[in-house]
Amino acid sequence: MTTSYEGSQIMPDHSSDQYPVDATNKVKRRHDRGFYDHDTVHALLDSAALAHVAYVIDERPFCTPTLFWREGTRLYWHGSSASRMLRNLSKGEPACLTVTHFDSIVLARSGFNHSADYRSVMAFGTARLVTDLVEKDRALTMMVDRFFPDRTALLRPTTGQETKATAVIAMEIEKASAKIRARGVVDDEEDYELPIYAERLPIRTVIGTPEPCPRIIPGVERATTLESYREGRHLEEALLEAYQLAYS
Template sequence: MKEYTKSKLNRVKRGQNRAVYDIEKINEILDAGFLCYVGYIYEGNPISIPMAYARKDDKIYLHGSTANRMLLAILQSKKTSITVMHLDGLVIARSGLHHSVNYRSATLFGSLQKIDDDNEKSDILELIVNQMIPNHWDSLRPMHQKELDRTLVVEFTIETASAKVRAEGVNDEPEDYELPIWAGVIPVKQIAEYPIADKGKPEKMNIPNHILEYYHQNKS
Protein backbone atom coordinates (compact mmCIF):
# COMPACT_ATOMS: atom_id res chain seq x y z
CA MET A 1 0.00 0.00 0.00
CA LYS A 2 1.60 3.25 -1.17
CA GLU A 3 0.73 6.47 0.64
CA TYR A 4 1.46 10.14 0.17
CA THR A 5 3.93 11.41 2.74
CA LYS A 6 2.19 13.43 5.43
CA SER A 7 3.30 17.06 5.76
CA LYS A 8 1.92 20.38 7.01
CA LEU A 9 0.47 20.91 3.54
CA ASN A 10 -1.62 17.76 3.16
CA ARG A 11 -2.09 16.51 6.71
CA VAL A 12 -5.74 16.33 7.80
CA LYS A 13 -6.09 18.06 11.17
CA ARG A 14 -9.81 17.94 11.91
CA GLY A 15 -11.37 14.50 11.78
CA GLN A 16 -8.05 12.68 11.51
CA ASN A 17 -9.89 9.37 11.90
CA ARG A 18 -11.40 10.00 8.45
CA ALA A 19 -8.12 10.87 6.76
CA VAL A 20 -6.91 8.85 3.78
CA TYR A 21 -3.40 9.05 2.31
CA ASP A 22 -3.48 5.81 0.35
CA ILE A 23 -2.71 6.61 -3.31
CA GLU A 24 -4.97 3.91 -4.75
CA LYS A 25 -7.97 4.96 -2.65
CA ILE A 26 -7.46 8.62 -3.55
CA ASN A 27 -7.28 7.67 -7.25
CA GLU A 28 -10.60 5.83 -6.84
CA ILE A 29 -12.18 9.06 -5.58
CA LEU A 30 -10.72 10.96 -8.55
CA ASP A 31 -11.85 8.37 -11.09
CA ALA A 32 -15.42 8.35 -9.74
CA GLY A 33 -16.07 11.81 -11.16
CA PHE A 34 -15.07 14.34 -13.79
CA LEU A 35 -15.62 17.70 -12.03
CA CYS A 36 -13.06 19.29 -9.74
CA TYR A 37 -12.57 22.63 -8.00
CA VAL A 38 -9.40 24.54 -8.78
CA GLY A 39 -8.07 27.29 -6.53
CA TYR A 40 -6.16 30.31 -7.75
CA ILE A 41 -5.35 33.93 -6.93
CA TYR A 42 -6.48 36.67 -9.31
CA GLU A 43 -5.36 40.21 -8.58
CA GLY A 44 -5.04 39.34 -4.91
CA ASN A 45 -8.45 37.67 -4.68
CA PRO A 46 -8.79 33.96 -3.86
CA ILE A 47 -11.14 32.19 -6.29
CA SER A 48 -12.25 28.58 -6.71
CA ILE A 49 -14.08 27.37 -9.80
CA PRO A 50 -15.33 24.00 -11.10
CA MET A 51 -13.58 22.41 -14.08
CA ALA A 52 -13.84 19.17 -16.02
CA TYR A 53 -10.78 16.98 -15.61
CA ALA A 54 -9.22 13.66 -16.45
CA ARG A 55 -6.66 11.62 -14.53
CA LYS A 56 -3.87 9.48 -15.93
CA ASP A 57 -1.37 8.02 -13.46
CA ASP A 58 -0.22 10.93 -11.26
CA LYS A 59 -1.43 13.59 -13.70
CA ILE A 60 -4.62 15.65 -13.74
CA TYR A 61 -5.49 17.39 -17.02
CA LEU A 62 -7.51 20.59 -17.40
CA HIS A 63 -8.47 22.54 -20.50
CA GLY A 64 -10.08 25.81 -21.47
CA SER A 65 -9.78 28.81 -23.71
CA THR A 66 -6.31 30.26 -24.32
CA ALA A 67 -7.69 33.37 -22.58
CA ASN A 68 -8.91 31.45 -19.51
CA ARG A 69 -7.72 33.57 -16.59
CA MET A 70 -7.69 30.68 -14.12
CA LEU A 71 -5.47 28.49 -16.29
CA LEU A 72 -3.18 31.42 -17.06
CA ALA A 73 -3.00 32.31 -13.36
CA ILE A 74 -2.05 28.82 -12.18
CA LEU A 75 0.51 28.46 -14.96
CA GLN A 76 2.07 31.71 -13.84
CA SER A 77 2.16 30.63 -10.19
CA LYS A 78 3.31 27.10 -11.19
CA LYS A 79 1.38 25.65 -8.23
CA THR A 80 -2.25 25.05 -7.32
CA SER A 81 -4.56 22.81 -5.34
CA ILE A 82 -7.44 20.77 -6.74
CA THR A 83 -10.38 19.29 -4.82
CA VAL A 84 -12.82 16.56 -5.87
CA MET A 85 -15.85 15.78 -3.68
CA HIS A 86 -18.74 13.31 -3.87
CA LEU A 87 -21.83 13.69 -1.65
CA ASP A 88 -23.10 10.27 -0.52
CA GLY A 89 -25.70 11.04 2.12
CA LEU A 90 -27.39 13.50 4.48
CA VAL A 91 -26.87 12.59 8.13
CA ILE A 92 -29.96 13.66 10.08
CA ALA A 93 -29.27 13.87 13.80
CA ARG A 94 -31.36 14.64 16.87
CA SER A 95 -29.73 18.04 17.24
CA GLY A 96 -28.71 20.65 14.70
CA LEU A 97 -25.11 20.51 15.89
CA HIS A 98 -24.68 16.87 14.89
CA HIS A 99 -26.20 17.04 11.43
CA SER A 100 -23.55 16.05 8.91
CA VAL A 101 -23.01 14.49 5.49
CA ASN A 102 -21.42 11.31 4.22
CA TYR A 103 -18.88 12.11 1.55
CA ARG A 104 -15.64 11.26 -0.23
CA SER A 105 -13.27 14.14 -0.91
CA ALA A 106 -9.69 14.43 -2.10
CA THR A 107 -7.44 17.47 -2.16
CA LEU A 108 -4.39 17.48 -4.40
CA PHE A 109 -1.30 19.67 -4.38
CA GLY A 110 1.18 19.92 -7.22
CA SER A 111 2.90 21.70 -10.06
CA LEU A 112 1.78 22.58 -13.58
CA GLN A 113 2.95 22.81 -17.12
CA LYS A 114 1.38 23.83 -20.40
CA ILE A 115 0.95 21.22 -23.12
CA ASP A 116 1.89 22.62 -26.55
CA ASP A 117 2.14 19.58 -28.82
CA ASP A 118 -1.07 19.20 -30.86
CA ASN A 119 -1.04 15.39 -30.80
CA GLU A 120 -0.57 15.35 -27.05
CA LYS A 121 -3.32 17.95 -26.62
CA SER A 122 -5.70 15.80 -28.68
CA ASP A 123 -4.88 12.73 -26.60
CA ILE A 124 -5.56 14.65 -23.40
CA LEU A 125 -8.87 16.06 -24.68
CA GLU A 126 -9.84 12.48 -25.51
CA LEU A 127 -9.12 11.51 -21.90
CA ILE A 128 -11.28 14.36 -20.59
CA VAL A 129 -14.22 13.52 -22.87
CA ASN A 130 -14.01 9.82 -22.04
CA GLN A 131 -13.79 10.47 -18.29
CA MET A 132 -17.19 12.14 -18.63
CA ILE A 133 -18.75 9.54 -20.98
CA PRO A 134 -16.66 6.37 -21.51
CA ASN A 135 -15.88 5.53 -25.15
CA HIS A 136 -17.44 8.77 -26.44
CA TRP A 137 -14.45 10.36 -28.19
CA ASP A 138 -14.39 7.91 -31.12
CA SER A 139 -17.96 8.85 -32.06
CA LEU A 140 -17.07 12.54 -32.56
CA ARG A 141 -15.74 14.35 -35.61
CA PRO A 142 -12.01 15.12 -35.58
CA MET A 143 -11.03 18.43 -34.04
CA HIS A 144 -10.24 21.32 -36.37
CA GLN A 145 -6.82 22.89 -36.12
CA LYS A 146 -8.38 26.22 -35.17
CA GLU A 147 -10.09 24.52 -32.23
CA LEU A 148 -6.80 23.11 -31.00
CA ASP A 149 -5.17 26.51 -31.45
CA ARG A 150 -7.83 28.13 -29.23
CA THR A 151 -7.56 25.47 -26.52
CA LEU A 152 -5.19 25.67 -23.57
CA VAL A 153 -4.31 22.32 -22.02
CA VAL A 154 -2.63 22.14 -18.62
CA GLU A 155 -0.97 19.16 -16.97
CA PHE A 156 -1.05 19.06 -13.16
CA THR A 157 1.34 16.64 -11.47
CA ILE A 158 0.10 15.35 -8.12
CA GLU A 159 3.00 15.81 -5.72
CA THR A 160 1.05 15.13 -2.54
CA ALA A 161 -2.58 14.64 -1.57
CA SER A 162 -4.97 13.60 1.15
CA ALA A 163 -8.59 12.56 1.34
CA LYS A 164 -11.39 12.53 3.90
CA VAL A 165 -14.18 10.01 3.89
CA ARG A 166 -17.26 9.84 6.08
CA ALA A 167 -19.41 6.75 5.66
CA GLU A 168 -21.30 6.22 8.89
CA GLY A 169 -24.50 6.97 10.73
CA VAL A 170 -25.53 9.54 13.30
CA ASN A 171 -23.18 10.55 16.13
CA ASP A 172 -25.50 12.13 18.68
CA GLU A 173 -24.94 12.96 22.34
CA PRO A 174 -25.52 9.84 24.51
CA GLU A 175 -28.39 11.46 26.40
CA ASP A 176 -30.21 12.32 23.15
CA TYR A 177 -30.69 8.78 21.86
CA GLU A 178 -33.91 8.27 23.82
CA LEU A 179 -35.53 11.47 22.51
CA PRO A 180 -38.62 10.95 20.28
CA ILE A 181 -36.90 12.58 17.31
CA TRP A 182 -36.31 10.82 14.01
CA ALA A 183 -32.67 10.44 13.05
CA GLY A 184 -30.87 8.55 10.30
CA VAL A 185 -29.19 8.84 6.93
CA ILE A 186 -30.72 9.88 3.62
CA PRO A 187 -28.53 8.31 0.91
CA VAL A 188 -27.78 10.70 -1.95
CA LYS A 189 -26.51 9.84 -5.41
CA GLN A 190 -26.30 11.43 -8.84
CA ILE A 191 -28.31 9.57 -11.47
CA ALA A 192 -28.69 9.78 -15.23
CA GLU A 193 -32.09 10.23 -16.83
CA TYR A 194 -32.99 8.97 -20.29
CA PRO A 195 -30.98 10.75 -23.04
CA ILE A 196 -32.74 13.60 -24.88
CA ALA A 197 -31.80 14.03 -28.55
CA ASP A 198 -30.77 17.41 -29.92
CA LYS A 199 -32.98 18.96 -32.60
CA GLY A 200 -32.43 17.92 -36.19
CA LYS A 201 -30.83 14.65 -37.29
CA PRO A 202 -30.27 13.24 -33.77
CA GLU A 203 -34.06 13.12 -33.30
CA LYS A 204 -34.26 10.55 -36.10
CA MET A 205 -31.18 8.56 -35.09
CA ASN A 206 -30.75 5.63 -32.77
CA ILE A 207 -29.05 6.55 -29.52
CA PRO A 208 -25.47 5.21 -29.63
CA ASN A 209 -24.82 2.09 -27.58
CA HIS A 210 -22.18 3.71 -25.39
CA ILE A 211 -24.65 6.50 -24.46
CA LEU A 212 -27.33 3.96 -23.57
CA GLU A 213 -24.77 1.93 -21.63
CA TYR A 214 -23.88 5.01 -19.58
CA TYR A 215 -27.58 5.66 -18.94
CA HIS A 216 -28.28 2.09 -17.80
CA GLN A 217 -25.23 2.04 -15.53
CA ASN A 218 -26.15 5.35 -13.88
CA LYS A 219 -29.96 5.51 -13.92
CA SER A 220 -30.39 4.21 -10.39
Protein backbone atom coordinates in the same frame (compact mmCIF):
# COMPACT_ATOMS: atom_id res chain seq x y z
CA MET B 1 -13.06 0.54 7.24
CA THR B 2 -16.36 -0.65 5.84
CA THR B 3 -19.87 0.70 5.37
CA SER B 4 -23.22 -0.66 4.34
CA TYR B 5 -24.28 2.59 2.72
CA GLU B 6 -25.24 2.09 -0.91
CA GLY B 7 -23.28 4.42 -3.17
CA SER B 8 -20.25 4.51 -0.86
CA GLN B 9 -18.50 1.47 -2.33
CA ILE B 10 -15.21 3.30 -2.87
CA MET B 11 -13.37 2.67 0.37
CA PRO B 12 -9.72 2.86 1.50
CA ASP B 13 -7.18 0.26 0.45
CA HIS B 14 -4.23 0.58 2.81
CA SER B 15 -2.16 -1.86 0.74
CA SER B 16 -1.59 0.58 -2.12
CA ASP B 17 1.09 3.26 -2.48
CA GLN B 18 0.67 6.39 -0.39
CA TYR B 19 1.02 10.07 -1.17
CA PRO B 20 3.49 11.83 1.14
CA VAL B 21 1.88 13.48 4.15
CA ASP B 22 2.89 16.81 5.64
CA ALA B 23 1.22 19.94 6.99
CA THR B 24 -0.24 20.71 3.56
CA ASN B 25 -2.43 17.63 3.08
CA LYS B 26 -2.64 16.05 6.53
CA VAL B 27 -6.24 15.91 7.74
CA LYS B 28 -6.13 18.15 10.80
CA ARG B 29 -9.47 17.29 12.40
CA ARG B 30 -10.77 13.75 12.74
CA HIS B 31 -7.59 11.99 11.66
CA ASP B 32 -9.56 8.74 11.40
CA ARG B 33 -11.36 10.13 8.35
CA GLY B 34 -8.16 10.89 6.44
CA PHE B 35 -6.65 8.53 3.84
CA TYR B 36 -3.61 9.00 1.61
CA ASP B 37 -3.33 5.76 -0.39
CA HIS B 38 -3.37 5.97 -4.17
CA ASP B 39 -6.23 3.52 -4.63
CA THR B 40 -8.65 5.50 -2.47
CA VAL B 41 -7.67 8.90 -3.83
CA HIS B 42 -7.68 7.78 -7.46
CA ALA B 43 -11.00 5.93 -7.25
CA LEU B 44 -12.70 9.02 -5.82
CA LEU B 45 -11.19 11.18 -8.55
CA ASP B 46 -12.10 8.77 -11.36
CA SER B 47 -15.74 8.51 -10.26
CA ALA B 48 -16.16 12.29 -10.39
CA ALA B 49 -16.56 14.56 -13.40
CA LEU B 50 -16.58 18.05 -11.94
CA ALA B 51 -13.76 19.46 -9.84
CA HIS B 52 -12.99 22.83 -8.32
CA VAL B 53 -9.50 24.24 -8.86
CA ALA B 54 -8.24 26.82 -6.36
CA TYR B 55 -5.34 29.16 -7.05
CA VAL B 56 -4.18 32.72 -6.36
CA ILE B 57 -4.02 35.64 -8.81
CA ASP B 58 -2.49 38.92 -7.67
CA GLU B 59 -2.84 37.86 -4.03
CA ARG B 60 -6.56 37.17 -4.43
CA PRO B 61 -8.02 33.65 -4.09
CA PHE B 62 -10.12 32.15 -6.90
CA CYS B 63 -11.87 28.80 -7.22
CA THR B 64 -13.11 27.60 -10.61
CA PRO B 65 -15.33 24.58 -11.44
CA THR B 66 -14.12 22.48 -14.38
CA LEU B 67 -14.29 19.03 -15.94
CA PHE B 68 -11.10 17.04 -15.33
CA TRP B 69 -9.53 13.60 -15.68
CA ARG B 70 -6.58 11.60 -14.37
CA GLU B 71 -3.72 9.70 -15.99
CA GLY B 72 -1.56 7.94 -13.42
CA THR B 73 -0.67 10.59 -10.84
CA ARG B 74 -1.28 13.43 -13.29
CA LEU B 75 -4.48 15.46 -13.53
CA TYR B 76 -5.71 17.32 -16.60
CA TRP B 77 -8.36 19.96 -17.11
CA HIS B 78 -9.19 22.33 -19.94
CA GLY B 79 -10.84 25.62 -20.79
CA SER B 80 -10.76 28.59 -23.09
CA SER B 81 -7.32 29.91 -24.01
CA ALA B 82 -8.65 33.32 -22.92
CA SER B 83 -9.51 32.06 -19.43
CA ARG B 84 -7.98 34.05 -16.61
CA MET B 85 -7.36 30.86 -14.69
CA LEU B 86 -5.53 29.13 -17.52
CA ARG B 87 -3.51 32.18 -18.46
CA ASN B 88 -2.43 32.51 -14.82
CA LEU B 89 -1.34 28.87 -14.67
CA SER B 90 0.50 28.93 -17.98
CA LYS B 91 3.93 29.43 -16.39
CA GLY B 92 3.37 26.95 -13.58
CA GLU B 93 1.57 27.90 -10.38
CA PRO B 94 0.61 26.10 -7.16
CA ALA B 95 -2.94 24.81 -7.33
CA CYS B 96 -5.36 22.64 -5.38
CA LEU B 97 -7.98 20.50 -7.12
CA THR B 98 -10.88 19.15 -5.07
CA VAL B 99 -13.81 16.79 -5.65
CA THR B 100 -16.66 15.83 -3.31
CA HIS B 101 -19.15 12.97 -3.38
CA PHE B 102 -22.13 14.11 -1.28
CA ASP B 103 -23.70 10.93 0.16
CA SER B 104 -26.23 12.07 2.74
CA ILE B 105 -27.61 14.72 5.08
CA VAL B 106 -27.68 13.60 8.71
CA LEU B 107 -30.35 14.82 11.15
CA ALA B 108 -29.32 14.15 14.73
CA ARG B 109 -30.88 14.91 18.12
CA SER B 110 -28.82 18.06 18.60
CA GLY B 111 -27.77 20.81 16.27
CA PHE B 112 -24.15 20.11 17.07
CA ASN B 113 -24.38 16.53 15.75
CA HIS B 114 -26.17 17.34 12.50
CA SER B 115 -23.78 16.40 9.73
CA ALA B 116 -23.32 14.92 6.26
CA ASP B 117 -21.80 11.74 4.85
CA TYR B 118 -19.29 12.46 2.10
CA ARG B 119 -16.14 11.31 0.31
CA SER B 120 -13.74 14.02 -0.81
CA VAL B 121 -10.25 14.54 -2.22
CA MET B 122 -7.83 17.45 -2.14
CA ALA B 123 -4.93 17.16 -4.60
CA PHE B 124 -2.00 19.57 -4.54
CA GLY B 125 0.62 20.29 -7.17
CA THR B 126 2.05 22.75 -9.65
CA ALA B 127 -0.26 23.35 -12.59
CA ARG B 128 1.27 24.01 -16.01
CA LEU B 129 0.02 24.81 -19.46
CA VAL B 130 0.40 21.89 -21.87
CA THR B 131 2.40 23.20 -24.83
CA ASP B 132 3.75 19.97 -26.32
CA LEU B 133 1.51 19.34 -29.34
CA VAL B 134 1.55 15.55 -29.00
CA GLU B 135 0.58 15.71 -25.33
CA LYS B 136 -2.08 18.33 -26.06
CA ASP B 137 -3.57 16.32 -28.91
CA ARG B 138 -3.79 13.24 -26.69
CA ALA B 139 -5.27 15.28 -23.86
CA LEU B 140 -7.96 16.73 -26.12
CA THR B 141 -8.84 13.21 -27.21
CA MET B 142 -9.04 11.93 -23.64
CA MET B 143 -11.03 14.99 -22.61
CA VAL B 144 -13.89 13.24 -24.45
CA ASP B 145 -12.88 9.56 -24.33
CA ARG B 146 -12.29 9.55 -20.58
CA PHE B 147 -16.05 10.07 -20.16
CA PHE B 148 -17.20 8.35 -23.38
CA PRO B 149 -14.69 5.63 -24.41
CA ASP B 150 -13.70 5.66 -28.12
CA ARG B 151 -16.15 8.46 -28.94
CA THR B 152 -13.55 10.77 -30.51
CA ALA B 153 -13.06 8.30 -33.39
CA LEU B 154 -16.75 8.75 -34.28
CA LEU B 155 -16.65 12.54 -34.37
CA ARG B 156 -15.66 15.02 -37.03
CA PRO B 157 -11.98 16.03 -36.64
CA THR B 158 -11.21 18.98 -34.40
CA THR B 159 -10.22 22.04 -36.41
CA GLY B 160 -6.97 23.90 -35.93
CA GLN B 161 -8.89 26.93 -34.67
CA GLU B 162 -10.72 24.81 -32.10
CA THR B 163 -7.43 23.36 -30.87
CA LYS B 164 -5.92 26.84 -30.65
CA ALA B 165 -8.92 28.13 -28.72
CA THR B 166 -8.65 25.33 -26.14
CA ALA B 167 -6.02 25.36 -23.42
CA VAL B 168 -5.08 22.24 -21.46
CA ILE B 169 -3.58 22.28 -17.98
CA ALA B 170 -1.67 19.38 -16.40
CA MET B 171 -0.79 18.96 -12.74
CA GLU B 172 1.30 16.20 -11.25
CA ILE B 173 -0.19 15.22 -7.90
CA GLU B 174 2.55 16.00 -5.41
CA LYS B 175 0.39 15.48 -2.31
CA ALA B 176 -3.21 14.41 -1.80
CA SER B 177 -5.63 13.33 0.86
CA ALA B 178 -9.08 11.78 0.91
CA LYS B 179 -11.52 12.44 3.73
CA ILE B 180 -14.50 10.15 4.26
CA ARG B 181 -17.45 10.27 6.62
CA ALA B 182 -19.84 7.31 6.35
CA ARG B 183 -21.37 7.07 9.80
CA GLY B 184 -24.99 8.19 9.50
CA VAL B 185 -26.64 9.39 12.71
CA VAL B 186 -24.20 9.65 15.62
CA ASP B 187 -25.49 11.28 18.80
CA ASP B 188 -24.17 11.71 22.31
CA GLU B 189 -25.05 8.53 24.19
CA GLU B 190 -27.46 10.26 26.57
CA ASP B 191 -29.31 11.91 23.66
CA TYR B 192 -30.55 8.58 22.30
CA GLU B 193 -33.13 8.58 25.13
CA LEU B 194 -34.65 11.88 23.99
CA PRO B 195 -38.04 11.82 22.15
CA ILE B 196 -36.54 13.50 19.07
CA TYR B 197 -36.75 12.12 15.54
CA ALA B 198 -33.41 11.54 13.74
CA GLU B 199 -32.57 10.15 10.31
CA ARG B 200 -30.12 9.95 7.43
CA LEU B 201 -31.24 11.33 4.06
CA PRO B 202 -29.30 9.53 1.27
CA ILE B 203 -28.28 11.71 -1.67
CA ARG B 204 -27.75 10.18 -5.11
CA THR B 205 -26.95 11.62 -8.53
CA VAL B 206 -28.84 9.34 -10.91
CA ILE B 207 -28.80 9.33 -14.71
CA GLY B 208 -32.15 10.24 -16.27
CA THR B 209 -33.70 9.17 -19.55
CA PRO B 210 -31.38 10.03 -22.48
CA GLU B 211 -32.82 12.79 -24.69
CA PRO B 212 -31.58 12.41 -28.30
CA CYS B 213 -31.04 15.60 -30.28
CA PRO B 214 -34.21 16.19 -32.34
CA ARG B 215 -32.07 16.92 -35.42
CA ILE B 216 -30.27 13.56 -35.54
CA ILE B 217 -30.28 12.17 -39.07
CA PRO B 218 -32.65 9.17 -39.39
CA GLY B 219 -30.87 5.86 -38.97
CA VAL B 220 -28.16 7.14 -36.62
CA GLU B 221 -28.27 5.01 -33.47
CA ARG B 222 -26.93 5.53 -29.96
CA ALA B 223 -23.44 4.01 -29.71
CA THR B 224 -23.08 0.89 -27.59
CA THR B 225 -20.13 2.57 -25.86
CA LEU B 226 -22.66 4.80 -24.11
CA GLU B 227 -24.16 1.81 -22.32
CA SER B 228 -22.46 2.91 -19.10
CA TYR B 229 -24.82 5.89 -19.06
CA ARG B 230 -28.19 4.22 -18.74
CA GLU B 231 -31.31 5.47 -17.05
CA GLY B 232 -31.46 4.93 -13.31
CA ARG B 233 -27.76 4.24 -12.81
CA HIS B 234 -25.68 6.18 -10.30
CA LEU B 235 -23.52 8.69 -12.14
CA GLU B 236 -20.36 7.88 -10.17
CA GLU B 237 -20.65 4.20 -11.13
CA ALA B 238 -20.98 5.13 -14.81
CA LEU B 239 -18.01 7.50 -14.64
CA LEU B 240 -15.79 4.95 -12.93
CA GLU B 241 -16.72 2.26 -15.46
CA ALA B 242 -16.12 4.64 -18.37
CA TYR B 243 -12.72 5.58 -16.95
CA GLN B 244 -11.71 1.93 -16.60
CA LEU B 245 -12.82 1.20 -20.18
CA ALA B 246 -11.02 4.24 -21.57
CA TYR B 247 -7.73 3.31 -19.92
CA SER B 248 -7.95 -0.47 -20.11
